[in-house]
Amino acid sequence: MGKVVVLDHPLIKHKLTFIRDKNTGSKDFRELVKEVSMLMAYEVTRDLPLEEIEIETPICKTKSQVISGKKVGLVPILRAGLGMVDGMLNLIPAAKVGHIGLYRDPETFKPVEYYCKLPQDIEERDLIVLDPMLATGGSAVAAIQFLKDRGAKNIKLMNLIAAPEGIEAVTAAHPDVDIYVANVDEKLNEHAYIIPGLGDAGDRLFGTK
Numbered sequence: 001m002g003k004v005v006v007l008d009h010p011l012i013k014h015k016l017t018f019i020r021d022k023n024t025g026s027k028d029f030r031e032l033v034k035e036v037s038m039l040m041a042y043e044v045t046r047d048l049p050l051e052e053i054e055i056e057t058p059i060c061k062t063k064s065q066v067i068s069g070k071k072v073g074l075v076p077i078l079r080a081g082l083g084m085v086d087g088m089l090n091l092i093p094a095a096k097v098g099h100i101g102l103y104r105d106p107e108t109f110k111p112v113e114y115y116c117k118l119p120q121d122i123e124e125r126d127l128i129v130l131d132p133m134l135a136t137g138g139s140a141v142a143a144i145q146f147l148k149d150r151g152a153k154n155i156k157l158m159n160l161i162a163a164p165e166g167i168e169a170v171t172a173a174h175p176d177v178d179i180y181v182a183n184v185d186e187k188l189n190e191h192a193y194i195i196p197g198l199g200d201a202g203d204r205l206f207g208t209k
């Protein structure tokens with residue numbers, strides 16, 4: 001069974017409060033989502049393997065550790081996942097970025113695919129699927145399945161806010177996938193929006209309605 005890691009660092013909690021606040025405009029919302037993603041990247045990459053190399057300091061020769069050629073792939077779910085890419089790339093600049101376009105049908109809440117462009121070598125990469133919201137879990141379950149159908153073996157999911165229903169759906173469909181979240185909220189409302197949540201993440205990021 002995949003693990004669920006809640007990253008409840010004070011800086012993340014603080015920034016999440018202002019992300020949730022309906023009076024936070026798109027400019028600040030984007031900046032805060034980027035900052036929280038960067039903070040979360042620190043923990044999501046904790047298990048990257050290291051190797052020793054020899055270097056020379058101004059004083060002497062020494063052995064020191066670097067990340068050992070592990071290939072990382074970031075996969076934002078469009079649109080809202082885009083808001084998390086820059087923060088992640090700040091810390092993992094060599095990562096390649098694939099995109100999966102999904103939107104939730106407003107009546108059925110089921111995900112509809114409209115775009116998919118991934119790095120050619122995804123089967124060799126550690127993939128991190130990015131989406132600020134995990135509500136019913138339908139979008140994340142479908143995105144992870146697309147990646148597996150194309151050969152991906154090593155996948156993590158990173159969300160800012162998750163509903164218990166979404167976590168249950170992902171762990172049931174993909175027990176091999178670890179989930180990293182900044183907070184697990186209370187539940188979904190009758191429109192499958194997260195309570196208290198932050199509203200519609202894509203609309204708040206891009207100023208649409």
Ligand code: PRP
Pocket residue numbers: 077078079080081102103104105109111131132133134135136137138139140166192200201202203
């Ligand atoms: C939102 C969000 C997730 C999805 C979560 O996207 O960014 O992708 O809903 O809901 P689920 O867990 O019930 O599938 P949305 O469909 O609003 O598209 P957008 O990012 O283009 O606004």
Ligand code: URA
Pocket residue numbers: 080133135192193194195197198199200201202
């Ligand atoms: N998608 C969002 O953007 N917000 C929610 O609360 C649920 C799905």
